[in-house]
Amino acid sequence: MEYYYYVLSVHIIFVVSWMAGLFYSVRLFIYHVEAETRPELERNILQKEYERMEAKLWHIIATPAMVLTVAAGVTMICLRPNLLTLPWFHVKLGFVVLLLIYHFICQRIMNQLKLGKCKISSFKLRLWNEVATILLVAIVFTVVLKNAVNWIYGLVGLAVFSCVIMMGVKWYKSYRKKHDC
Numbered sequence: 001m002e003y004y005y006y007v008l009s010v011h012i013i014f015v016v017s018w019m020a021g022l023f024y025s026v027r028l029f030i031y032h033v034e035a036e037t038r039p040e041l042e043r044n045i046l047q048k049e050y051e052r053m054e055a056k057l058w059h060i061i062a063t064p065a066m067v068l069t070v071a072a073g074v075t076m077i078c079l080r081p082n083l084l085t086l087p088w089f090h091v092k093l094g095f096v097v098l099l100l101i102y103h104f105i106c107q108r109i110m111n112q113l114k115l116g117k118c119k120i121s122s123f124k125l126r127l128w129n130e131v132a133t134i135l136l137v138a139i140v141f142t143v144v145l146k147n148a149v150n151w152i153y154g155l156v157g158l159a160v161f162s163c164v165i166m167m168g169v170k171w172y173k174s175y176r177k178k179h180d181c
Helices: 004-037 040-079 081-085 087-115 122-145 151-179
Strands: none
Touching (some): 004 040, 004 087, 040 081, 122 151
């Protein structure tokens, strides 16, 4: 039991690293897709560089951080198996499973970009990038508040937060069109 808080600290550190990797990876995907509109020479240079950056970020930061996050999480469960009896923990695990699915979908997008087969627009990738934010917020609120908040209010709050983020992305799209950014 004395090691639990050390493992928790490691878990938090790698969650932060994993989320940073996910956020920046999708941002690179957006730039990669937007480079498609550039003149051929510039497009080729940019896309090769984005592929290199995406691969390094994915294989050196995002995926190792995900593995270490999960390993620390499993270790915490082994040290405190009673966590599995708590309803809030089941909710957290559900969001974590969604985040793992998100991770592997991002990996598929990266591979499609490398092969020149990605058909996702930069706008849709901007929306996709916010899914990680929504999952992060859901996980943090679930862990911190545990049973302090009625689940219905929590879900309504998450839905409202998601709508606000999506409206922000749409606003940014219209802003970019008006200002030709």
